[in-house]
Amino acid sequence: MTRTAGSHGPTTSLAIQEAGLRLIYEHGYEAMSLRQLAAEVGLQSASLYNHIKTKQDLLFKLIHNHMITLLEQTDAALSVATGNAEHKLRRFIHHHLTYHMAKKQEVFVANFELRGLDSRNYKTIISLRRDYESRLIAILDQGVAERSFDLTDTHVSAYAMLAMLTGACTWYKPHGRLSEEDVVELHTRMLLDGCLRHMDRNS
Amino acid sequence: MTRTAGSHGPTTSLAIQEAGLRLIYEHGYEAMSLRQLAAEVGLQSASLYNHIKTKQDLLFKLIHNHMITLLEQTDAALSVATGNAEHKLRRFIHHHLTYHMAKKQEVFVANFELRGLDSRNYKTIISLRRDYESRLIAILDQGVAERSFDLTDTHVSAYAMLAMLTGACTWYKPHGRLSEEDVVELHTRMLLDGCLRHMDRNS
Amino acid sequence: MTRTAGSHGPTTSLAIQEAGLRLIYEHGYEAMSLRQLAAEVGLQSASLYNHIKTKQDLLFKLIHNHMITLLEQTDAALSVATGNAEHKLRRFIHHHLTYHMAKKQEVFVANFELRGLDSRNYKTIISLRRDYESRLIAILDQGVAERSFDLTDTHVSAYAMLAMLTGACTWYKPHGRLSEEDVVELHTRMLLDGCLRHMDRNS
Amino acid sequence: MTRTAGSHGPTTSLAIQEAGLRLIYEHGYEAMSLRQLAAEVGLQSASLYNHIKTKQDLLFKLIHNHMITLLEQTDAALSVATGNAEHKLRRFIHHHLTYHMAKKQEVFVANFELRGLDSRNYKTIISLRRDYESRLIAILDQGVAERSFDLTDTHVSAYAMLAMLTGACTWYKPHGRLSEEDVVELHTRMLLDGCLRHMDRNS
DNA sequence: GATGAATGAGCCTTCATTCAT
């Protein structure tokens, strides 16, 4: 459990993952070369193969780890949200945004580098992504059942919301005009208003 | 003397652009090879160079053409929208969605293959994209000025809306559960409700 | 025989030869592309083939023409030189240098681009070159027979002299420190002194 | 642990340099393909890149090494030549010819493939070449100062001499009519007679 | 004569990966 000082066991592997994530984020999976990655962590490219199986496997593991963590943390965040759908939706939005803004690179790679996955890996990730979407769909379904949400199609609404929320991590710059809380507040308002049943519903 | 119909006027160039667009959409710019593209249009790869300057130039022209057309058509669509911001926003949403669902590939490429552009071309496109965003921001600003929209930050709201709207072209499948009109209707409702000033505003 | 005014018949062909010579001189035969040459004379590269047979043939004709002219003019120059070998050698040196300095590009190409010739053409040119060398060798032989020249091997001496004389066209810059006459004078002195029988011959 | 004799230490790199030199000598830099070179040393062309940086770099290193060695050995040869200019010039001619006849290929490449160098490399080599020329010029200057040489322009005389001497390596064939010593003897005589002050100086 | 389009061969170089050391 305790790590003997000086034994820098998994250090290199970690460095590879971190540099790999960054380089894929910056250049794209196809455009990143393993030479580049190796140079970044001070190795020859041949040495990478002591730590990764293939380039494809590196991409897959990065995305897979992200998806697993995202699902776990989302479930943890939602588990404390009891009661009505509106409350749950607020928590979901809050968690999604804070997590995504904190893990900008992981999110970007996991969303826009799926094309680099071979078909087996692609299916695995898509399945996890569907799991994640189902969390939000469930909340929307609950809201509709409770008659507090007014949505014609909860699946499509969920996709639309996720597009907006995930998009935030693309353009959000820390230290910009808005704080993280501002962004959360703004999205919560827009999306909740877009869901909640209003008296003055417009055609 | 007379040019036989179908004769090889600009046909080949067009075929290259169409196949290029599709292949970039399917595989990504980096992953598409010019040999592949040439095969697709029945040429040797060397022959492509009678029609394109470089691979980079092909990508740029595809995106550039798209952006120019998008801007023109958006302005045309908005020019008939007079009066209040709500009306204009409805037209913007309607046009954005129908145009984007019709030009799925162009939109995808223009949004997610910018990384493939060299820095000069990148700047050109980003500038056009900003022009497009400014159309929506102007509408939101007008709505706020008219006190019909309740938005804390029109720039960020615009980005959020565009993320949602553009996202639609990613997952929308024609002939699916929802018609194009359904999708337009659904987004219009969500986004307008997220903008309009309500009596029962929630924190 | 007379060329009708306005009929610019061989103009293009001439332009191609001139530009070709210059480009081969500047970049080398292998490194010069026919596109480049075509551009230089305001044509598409396909159009060159109305004037030349192949790239190889262009090179050959340039060198061949040069060799033929060189031989003719040399013979003309020597025909007025009668009498002793020293006199003939002076004329040879004078003619070689003035001709070579005037036709710098032709000379350079004819001497250093032989590698670009295919073997048939190569043999033709080498044979002409040998003809030229034989003019000088004959003069040296005469000088030795007359006992005015002191040379152990007239062939090798001829090669050595030609190397020096031809080398001049490589580094000679008009408008430099030395005039053409200076260069001729200097070489004449060096080479004649290297030939003529001296009292004080050193081992 | 012990390195087996002949094991693949620097052997491959050396083989590449040797084959590269020979192929450039035979076909010219532009005309030599790396595939050819690779085949010559029994490799795939990709494998060359474990030993050379680029084709350009191979050319540069070949020429650069040659120039450095030439300068060093020339200085070594001249360092034992003390006393008058005639003695030094004899040594210079002797060394230049024997070295150049021994390294025919290097000399040829270093003199006639400069056009293949990019401008940065070109400047470096030209500078070294000027260093070499300056050795000879210094000797001629000394001779003129000593009043044993009669030269109107030592720079131009040096160029002329070097053209003759270097030219020798172009046409000299070992096992031909003349031995190396014959060639040295012949050139020494011609060039010295062309320098030395004579009683019977001709106009 | 000139052209645009096509071709097939070939260019230098980079790539992910393997393997003996």
Added chain:
DNA sequence: CATGAATGAAGGCTCATTCAT
């Protein structure tokens, strides 16, 4: 664990040349 050297496939691109118009 790390390396240098090797590989085969593939990359974008240029070339000289041809041919119908």
